[in-house]
Amino acid sequence: MATQHSIKNKTNGAEATDSTLLHRYRAAFTQSRDAILFFQHGRIFDCNPAFLALFRIPHRKQLAKLDIDNLSPFKQPNGQRSDIAGNIRIKRALNTGQAFFDWQMRDLGGREFPAEVMLYRLDLPEGRVLQATVRDISERQAQRQALLQREQDLLEAQRIACLGNWISDFERSEIRWCEQIYQMFGRPQGEHITHAIFMQAVHPDDRDHVQTAFDAAMRGAPYDIVHRVVHPDGRVRTVHARGQIEFSPDGQARRMIGTVQDITEQKRLEAELAHSAITDHLTGAFNRKRFDEEIEKALARLRRNGVSTALILLDIDHFKPVNDTHGHDVGDQVLVELTHLIQESLRVPDLLARWGGEEFVLLLPDTGLSEAYYLAERLRQLIASHCFTVVRTITASLSLTTLQSTDCPHSCMKRLDEALYQAKHAGRNQVIEAPPIVSVCNQPH
Numbered sequence: 001m002a003t004q005h006s007i008k009n010k011t012n013g014a015e016a017t018d019s020t021l022l023h024r025y026r027a028a029f030t031q032s033r034d035a036i037l038f039f040q041h042g043r044i045f046d047c048n049p050a051f052l053a054l055f056r057i058p059h060r061k062q063l064a065k066l067d068i069d070n071l072s073p074f075k076q077p078n079g080q081r082s083d084i085a086g087n088i089r090i091k092r093a094l095n096t097g098q099a100f101f102d103w104q105m106r107d108l109g110g111r112e113f114p115a116e117v118m119l120y121r122l123d124l125p126e127g128r129v130l131q132a133t134v135r136d137i138s139e140r141q142a143q144r145q146a147l148l149q150r151e152q153d154l155l156e157a158q159r160i161a162c163l164g165n166w167i168s169d170f171e172r173s174e175i176r177w178c179e180q181i182y183q184m185f186g187r188p189q190g191e192h193i194t195h196a197i198f199m200q201a202v203h204p205d206d207r208d209h210v211q212t213a214f215d216a217a218m219r220g221a222p223y224d225i226v227h228r229v230v231h232p233d234g235r236v237r238t239v240h241a242r243g244q245i246e247f248s249p250d251g252q253a254r255r256m257i258g259t260v261q262d263i264t265e266q267k268r269l270e271a272e273l274a275h276s277a278i279t280d281h282l283t284g285a286f287n288r289k290r291f292d293e294e295i296e297k298a299l300a301r302l303r304r305n306g307v308s309t310a311l312i313l314l315d316i317d318h319f320k321p322v323n324d325t326h327g328h329d330v331g332d333q334v335l336v337e338l339t340h341l342i343q344e345s346l347r348v349p350d351l352l353a354r355w356g357g358e359e360f361v362l363l364l365p366d367t368g369l370s371e372a373y374y375l376a377e378r379l380r381q382l383i384a385s386h387c388f389t390v391v392r393t394i395t396a397s398l399s400l401t402t403l404q405s406t407d408c409p410h411s412c413m414k415r416l417d418e419a420l421y422q423a424k425h426a427g428r429n430q431v432i433e434a435p436p437i438v439s440v441c442n443q444p445h
Contacts, residue, residue: 032050034133035133036132039129042068043067044063054107072086072103076104092119101116102114114137114138115134116134117134162263163180164178164180166260168256168258174193184237185198186201209225222244223241223258224242225240226238240263242258244258282332282335285352286353288353296409299403299405309363309366310364310367310369310372310400311361311363311412313359313413315359315397315398315420315424316358317429318395318428330389334388337386339352342360350362350365361413376400395429397420397428399417399419399423400419401433419433
């Protein structure tokens with residue numbers, strides 16, 4: 001009797017335990033936020049409340065009228081028929097015990113939505129059934145699409161701005177570039193980039209400068225540098241790189257994150273603007289602004305080191321009749337031809353500027369009065385013998401002087417003007433030397 005009583009107690013305890021577990025499973029099944037259903041041979045025979053809500057099924061009794069095919073559109077986004085593709089996945093679950101896949105679902109209201117489906121085979125006394133867990137991933141896909149769109153927008157913005165981002169991972173000894181930077185550096189997409197490969201792409205004249213900036217960044221300074229890169233085909237680009245080191249709590253450099261912008265076009269435009277600011281737009285000679293800057297430098301060199309500088313002022317004879325007879329277009333062409341003619345006779349350090357109208361001034365560093373006279377006379381003869389377009393022959397009058405330590409730009413130009421006036425009144429087509437007059441300039445510098 002005692003043994004039977006003990007067995008009965010164990011049986012009752014096991015039944016109580018099974019009942020408790022059953023209640024727990026039922027509670028988990030009922031309260032799950034994922035849609036869960038059970039089906040056999042395509043017919044749905046049980047589901048949880050989340051399934052009813054997800055597929056907009058107002059009453060549980062409607063399950064008897066539904067099968068699996070009612071929960072999918074006729075075709076999946078890839079063009080496959082849902083019934084055929086679905087049967088393939090069901091067979092896989094029956095054969096292997098499970099199947100996981102993304103699927104386009106459709107509720108009873110006709111709304112389609114993407115879902116993550118997990119099929120499990122259950123081997124029960126009454127036969128094999130399939131449990132399906134369906135999770136709506138519409139929001140996840142929308143977030144993923146929004147993220148992809150933001151990434152595309154960022155890439156497009158970077159492309160427009162010729163900007164790229166990079167990460168230099170010190171722990172892995174590699175540099176990760178975005179697509180734009182591979183293009184900037186002329187490297188094949190996806191190439192494994194190291195610091196050595198990066199430095200190889202940097203222009204040889206800029207490598208020390210770049211390495212110094214990098215070493216300073218490793219000590220905590222911002223990485224901000226403009227340098228050139230050389231493509232494998234020899235083309236040179238100019239880039240502006242910025243970056244910041246990330247340090248670990250113990251002070252070790254972990255990685256550097258930064259951007260690179262291709263500023264080649266910007267630099268070209270800046271150079272053009274800078275050139276146009278100091279250049280006469282018609283002749284290509286320098287303008288008075290540049291001449292004023294250079295004569296101040298020449299005076300400073302003279303006072304500091306005693307370096308002699310000569311000046312020549314040149315004026316075309318009878319230029320007004322050229323414009324009056326042939327028009328200003330021909331007159332402009334004469335000025336352009338004259339500029340080229342003079343420039344071909346100058347040294348690299350010499351400077352030619354258009355002083356105004358048909359007047360030009362030459363600044364000749366490291367040149368004495370006799371050397372300047374020789375050049376002026378040679379230019380006079382060259383101009384007189386040259387065959388100009390349309391007008392054929394023209395002549396020019398020239399004056400010359402050398403800078404004195406007491407000079408200012410006004411005083412030396414005044415001497416040249418007075419000597420040029422003498423040349424004009426002496427019959428033109430000649431060179432007159434303006435003797436240097438040592439006097440203190442009383443004009444504002």
